[in-house]
Amino acid sequence: MRATHPVAVVPEMNDDTFIAALKTSHKEKHLTKEDKYLICPAIFDPGFSETTSRGLDNVVYANGVWLDFDVGNLAHKELAAIFPGLRIAAFNSFSSTKAEPRYRVYIPTSRSMLAKEYTSIIDQIIQVVKDSGYPLAKRDEKRPGQKAHGIDMSKRHAASLFYLPCQPRDPKxxxxxxxxxxxxxxxxxxxxxxHAIPVETSVFETEVTSSRSNSQDVARPPVxxxxxxxxxERWTTHGTRAGNGDSELFILSQELKRANLPFDEAEILLLQAAQSANTPTDRRIQAQKIMKKLRKSWTI
Structure with a gap:
C-alpha cells in the first residue's frame, strides 16, 4: 500500500509461503522506513461506508494477527514462551537497535476474522501478556517495579497498517x-x-482506541x-519546488485535517508527500513532528 490506495492484494496462500515472503522482504535494505510498502491484515470494501474507504467500517475480513512492540520489557523470546502453542514470526522494525529492540510479530490464524473478532483476539493476547507480568503498555519511571509489554495500543483493530519487514537502520x-x-x-x-477470557481496559487504552480507530459507535463527518x-495537486505543483517544502507541507497537513481524513491515512499521505520533496529527509522529519503535534486534536 502507498498513500491511501492499495497497490496489490495479497493472494490466498499457506502460512509457510506467506512467512517466507516476509523473510524475503526482511532482507531488503532501505534508507528510510517510508521506502517500504505497508500491509494491512484486512480486506476493504469502499461501499461499506459513505465516509471512509479504508476505515474499520470498510473491513470485510482480516487474516492473521499483527502486533507492534515498541520499547517495552517484553522480548520476542519471552512472548513465545507465554504462548507455547502459537506459531509466531518476529522481526525488527526499521528503528530497532540492540539497546532498544523494536519488533513486530505475525501470528497466522486458523481462519479469517470479522473486524470485531480480530479486536477480541488482540485484546485477549494483550490480557494474557499483562497477566504474565507485563501490565504496562509503556515504561513508566514512576512505576519502576512494573514491566511494560510495549504493544502499540493504537493498532488493536483490523484496519491497522504495518510496514513490511526490512533491515534496521542500525544493523545490530x-x-x-x-x-x-x-x-x-x-x-x-x-x-x-x-473460550474468551475477561479483558481489562484501562482509561488510557480506551482513549487511544477511540481517537485512532474508526469505530462504528463514533459519528464521523464525511471525508x-x-x-x-x-x-x-497543490503539493505536487508547489510543495516539491526548492524553498517551498516547509510551508507547503504544513498547509498540506491542515488541508488533510480539514478534509476529515482519518489520522492514520493522513499520516501516511503526509509522509509519502515528504518523500517527493526537494529535501525529503528534512520534510520527513517535519511531517513526523507535525503529526505528533496534531495527534490529540485530530477528531478521527
Missing part, C-alpha cells in the same frame, strides 16, 4: 525469528472466541475527497 538491531516447532500451530480463532485531491 536486526531481529528475525520464527517460533515454529512441532507444538506450535496457527491461532485457533473459534477456540479463542468460544472530502475533492479537497484532498486539490491539496495533493
Amino acid at each position: 538491531g536486526k531481529i528475525w525469528k520464527e517460533h515454529k516447532d512441532a507444538s506450535r500451530m496457527p491461532l485457533d480463532v473459534d477456540s479463542w472466541l468460544e 472530502d475527497q475533492a479537497r484532498i485531491d486539490r491539496a495533493m
Whole structure:
C-alpha cells in the first residue's frame, strides 16, 4: 500500500509461503522506513461506508494477527514462551537497535476474522501478556517495579497498517525469528472466541482506541475527497519546488485535517508527500513532528 490506495492484494496462500515472503522482504535494505510498502491484515470494501474507504467500517475480513512492540520489557523470546502453542514470526522494525529492540510479530490464524473478532483476539493476547507480568503498555519511571509489554495500543483493530519487514537502520538491531516447532500451530480463532477470557481496559487504552480507530459507535463527518485531491495537486505543483517544502507541507497537513481524513491515512499521505520533496529527509522529519503535534486534536 502507498498513500491511501492499495497497490496489490495479497493472494490466498499457506502460512509457510506467506512467512517466507516476509523473510524475503526482511532482507531488503532501505534508507528510510517510508521506502517500504505497508500491509494491512484486512480486506476493504469502499461501499461499506459513505465516509471512509479504508476505515474499520470498510473491513470485510482480516487474516492473521499483527502486533507492534515498541520499547517495552517484553522480548520476542519471552512472548513465545507465554504462548507455547502459537506459531509466531518476529522481526525488527526499521528503528530497532540492540539497546532498544523494536519488533513486530505475525501470528497466522486458523481462519479469517470479522473486524470485531480480530479486536477480541488482540485484546485477549494483550490480557494474557499483562497477566504474565507485563501490565504496562509503556515504561513508566514512576512505576519502576512494573514491566511494560510495549504493544502499540493504537493498532488493536483490523484496519491497522504495518510496514513490511526490512533491515534496521542500525544493523545490530536486526531481529528475525520464527517460533515454529512441532507444538506450535496457527491461532485457533473459534477456540479463542468460544473460550474468551475477561479483558481489562484501562482509561488510557480506551482513549487511544477511540481517537485512532474508526469505530462504528463514533459519528464521523464525511471525508472530502475533492479537497484532498486539490491539496495533493497543490503539493505536487508547489510543495516539491526548492524553498517551498516547509510551508507547503504544513498547509498540506491542515488541508488533510480539514478534509476529515482519518489520522492514520493522513499520516501516511503526509509522509509519502515528504518523500517527493526537494529535501525529503528534512520534510520527513517535519511531517513526523507535525503529526505528533496534531495527534490529540485530530477528531478521527
